[in-house]
Amino acid sequence: MWTLAGRGCWHRRVLLPWATAAARPGLPRPLPIPSRTPAGSWASDRLCSSVGLKEKPDMSRFAVEDIRNFSIIAHVDHGKSTLADRLLELTGTIDKTKNNKQVLDKLQVERERGITVKAQTASLFYNFEGKEYLLNLIDTPGHVDFSYEVSRSLSACQGVLLVVDANEGIQAQTVANFFLAFEAQLSVIPVINKIDLKNADPERVEKQIEKVFDIPSDDCIKISAKLGTNVEYVLQAVIERIPPPKVHRRNPLRALVFDSTFDQYRGVIANVALFDGMVSRGDKIVSAHTQKTYEVNEVGVLNPSEQPTLKLYAGQVGYLIAGMKDVTEAQIGDTLYSHKHPVEPLPGFKSAKPMVFAGMYPIDQSEYNNLKSAIEKLTLNDSSVSVHRDSSLALGAGWRLGFLGLLHMEVFNQRLEQEYNTSVILTTPTVPYKAVLSSAKLIKEYREKEITIINPAQFPDKSKVAEYLEPVVLGTIITPDEYTGKIMALCQTRRAVQKHLMFIDQNRVMLKYLFPLNEIVVDFYDSLKSLSSGYASFDYEDAGYQTAELIKMDILLNGNIVEELVTVVHKDKAYAVGKTICERLKDSLPRQLFEIAIQAAIGSKIIARETVKAYRKNVLAKCYGGDITRKMKLLKRQTEGKKKLRKIGNIEVPKDTFIKVLKTQPNK
Numbered sequence: 001m002w003t004l005a006g007r008g009c010w011h012r013r014v015l016l017p018w019a020t021a022a023a024r025p026g027l028p029r030p031l032p033i034p035s036r037t038p039a040g041s042w043a044s045d046r047l048c049s050s051v052g053l054k055e056k057p058d059m060s061r062f063a064v065e066d067i068r069n070f071s072i073i074a075h076v077d078h079g080k081s082t083l084a085d086r087l088l089e090l091t092g093t094i095d096k097t098k099n100n101k102q103v104l105d106k107l108q109v110e111r112e113r114g115i116t117v118k119a120q121t122a123s124l125f126y127n128f129e130g131k132e133y134l135l136n137l138i139d140t141p142g143h144v145d146f147s148y149e150v151s152r153s154l155s156a157c158q159g160v161l162l163v164v165d166a167n168e169g170i171q172a173q174t175v176a177n178f179f180l181a182f183e184a185q186l187s188v189i190p191v192i193n194k195i196d197l198k199n200a201d202p203e204r205v206e207k208q209i210e211k212v213f214d215i216p217s218d219d220c221i222k223i224s225a226k227l228g229t230n231v232e233y234v235l236q237a238v239i240e241r242i243p244p245p246k247v248h249r250r251n252p253l254r255a256l257v258f259d260s261t262f263d264q265y266r267g268v269i270a271n272v273a274l275f276d277g278m279v280s281r282g283d284k285i286v287s288a289h290t291q292k293t294y295e296v297n298e299v300g301v302l303n304p305s306e307q308p309t310l311k312l313y314a315g316q317v318g319y320l321i322a323g324m325k326d327v328t329e330a331q332i333g334d335t336l337y338s339h340k341h342p343v344e345p346l347p348g349f350k351s352a353k354p355m356v357f358a359g360m361y362p363i364d365q366s367e368y369n370n371l372k373s374a375i376e377k378l379t380l381n382d383s384s385v386s387v388h389r390d391s392s393l394a395l396g397a398g399w400r401l402g403f404l405g406l407l408h409m410e411v412f413n414q415r416l417e418q419e420y421n422t423s424v425i426l427t428t429p430t431v432p433y434k435a436v437l438s439s440a441k442l443i444k445e446y447r448e449k450e451i452t453i454i455n456p457a458q459f460p461d462k463s464k465v466a467e468y469l470e471p472v473v474l475g476t477i478i479t480p481d482e483y484t485g486k487i488m489a490l491c492q493t494r495r496a497v498q499k500h501l502m503f504i505d506q507n508r509v510m511l512k513y514l515f516p517l518n519e520i521v522v523d524f525y526d527s528l529k530s531l532s533s534g535y536a537s538f539d540y541e542d543a544g545y546q547t548a549e550l551i552k553m554d555i556l557l558n559g560n561i562v563e564e565l566v567t568v569v570h571k572d573k574a575y576a577v578g579k580t581i582c583e584r585l586k587d588s589l590p591r592q593l594f595e596i597a598i599q600a601a602i603g604s605k606i607i608a609r610e611t612v613k614a615y616r617k618n619v620l621a622k623c624y625g626g627d628i629t630r631k632m633k634l635l636k637r638q639t640e641g642k643k644k645l646r647k648i649g650n651i652e653v654p655k656d657t658f659i660k661v662l663k664t665q666p667n668k
């Protein structure tokens with residue numbers, strides 16, 4: 001557990017090395033707003049006008065000391081993407097129009113849900129006090145499930161804008177993201193956003209920032225990203241407080257692949273940060289991971305769309321296309337170097353650690369190959385998903401996928417449907433349990449002492465196991481004090497152990513609890529939000545494993561096991577969870593022509609039961625006589641609807657029933 005005392009005066013060590021005393025006392029201070037000259041001398045106009053660039057820009061004009069690489073980090077909805085919009089406008093990267101809303105959130109799922117799920121890079125060209133700067137901005141997601149995107153993005157940066165909502169103040173992901181930046185030794189610029197809100201209290205938030213992060217309140221910049229108020233001070237602070245990258249242009253090429261996307265025509269587009277040397281079209285480069293050699297077809301910057309350039313130089317962030325076609329060729333964290341000069345690879349990243357696993361199967365096995373190719377392409381765009389082939393008697397051939405959380409799983413599923421037109425069956429998400437084997441013979445058979453169980457169907461029998469282990473996480477909750485009692489009671493029902501309690505101001509409390517991961521993965525966040533009227537926030541980090549008494553529970557419909565709902569539960573929760581799943585299924589299963597028995601079972605012992613009465617739905621019931629085409633249409637729609645059904649025995653279950661049942665499962 002971290003303590004503030006242990007962090008010491010970190011800001012003096014980490015925040016200040018670049019800033020000179022003259023450069024930064026007491027921001028915001030009067031600033032000569034960078035002027036756009038009549039001749040349109042914004043660097044971006046000359047370099048990369050979004051309309052018709054005739055010549056590829058020469059990036060050598062930006063010396064290393066003219067470059068700033070930074071990320072925007074914050075709690076969900078505190079205004080990262082809106083601030084990014086204003087920065088893009090202010091630097092002339094995009095035209096100022098009313099329609100600039102979350103310009104960098106390009107995915108359909110991001111626009112529909114109003115959240116960022118994928119970090120996005122944009123190179124901004126900015127003329128400040130008569131000097132041209134290249135500012136590489138990375139907008140990151142806020143939700144805990146996507147914090148891997150944040151930590152990867154930070155590897156390409158020297159500083160961050162830590163955005164905090166002036167009304168909500170510091171929230172759980174503010175704390176988590178701050179410490180990611182702190183541990184990466186980046187300069188942190190606190191930005192208090194939404195000062196235009198009626199209930200904004202920037203002074204209170206300043207004090208919280210000082211108390212929790214030990215950052216002097218003078219360092220905070222108070223803005224309204226929505227209205228554009230004071231956003232120019234943010235750019236000034238980026239230039240003055242964030243150091244340029246420490247790189248060497250004369251050394252041989254060393255480029256870090258920190259993200260990648262897949263384009264079906266051009267193959268892999270790798271986002272790279274150049275630590276040494278330079279790279280241009282025609283260069284031969286080698287992947288340190290695969291040792292394969294490629295010829296570079298295109299290099300460029302993201303402005304924010306791809307803008308080819310002549311070369312990329314050390315210190316710059318851009319993209320590179322080199323004919324990588326296979327998903328395994330563009331590993332995130334890989335180092336690319338010149339084939340003439342092998343170099344020591346960069347440290348790369350710790351691989352993402354999946355928190356939940358779920359089975360994924362095509363609804364129809366004839367769709368297997370399509371789904372396989374869709375999963376391969378999407379995992380290239382989202383490398384934090386782990387994929388293992390799997391099969392089940394009932395569901396056929398499929399995969400076991402590992403996700404960083406339930407929202408991540410839903411977003412991945414939605415992207416598969418929207419971007420690749422596929423439809424899948426998902427099974428109950430489960431956390432990665434472990435079983436310590438009980439005998440030398442078994443250890444020899446499994447070739448390991450401990451086995452990790454990512455599929456409840458493979459849960460080993462108690463006779464083989466010395467002890468079961470469950471993953472635990474250290475959760476941070478920030479809440480108005482009035483909800484503390486209720487939240488503590490909720491945590492207790494989730495088998496959590498309190499580790500820390502601290503007032504971050506007069507009426508806000510930060511709680512730290514050690515939670516079994518399976519107690520929070522499905523619905524903890526929803527429960528927390530509803531009992532705190534939406535005011536409490538939650539974030540967690542991995543904290544290893546602990547011993548647990550676990551059992552496997554089956555759910556049956558008329559005697560047939562529903563593979564989607566097989567689950568591993570803690571012994572003390574089995575009855576309650578079984579009963580709840582049966583009740584939820586009863587409420588959400590459509591009635592059919594016959595009675596359905598819903599049962600929860602541990603081995604052969606039935607622990608809960610519900611019944612759905614018989615019923616017949618006649619879609620033509622309201623079509624009295626008349627129009628045959630209308631009847632045909634209704635019948636056609638009914639047939640199409642059936643594609644979304646899954647047959648268990650002779651029972652037809654809508655696909656979304658499973659998700660509904662799981663999402664509303666009170667884990668008491």
Ligand SMILES: Nc1nc2c(ncn2[C@@H]2O[C@H](COP(=O)(O)OP(=O)(O)OP(=O)(O)O)[C@@H](O)[C@H]2O)c(=O)[nH]1
Pocket residue numbers: 074075076077078079080081082083102114115116117140141142143193194195196197223224225226227
């Ligand atoms: N009143 C007001 N609203 C703002 C301001 N900045 C952002 N918002 C609103 O806050 C909401 C969230 O803004 P986003 O920019 O999407 O927040 P985000 O941090 O990028 O969100 P995630 O990517 O989901 O974490 C949107 O409705 C914005 O219009 C501001 O300065 N004032």
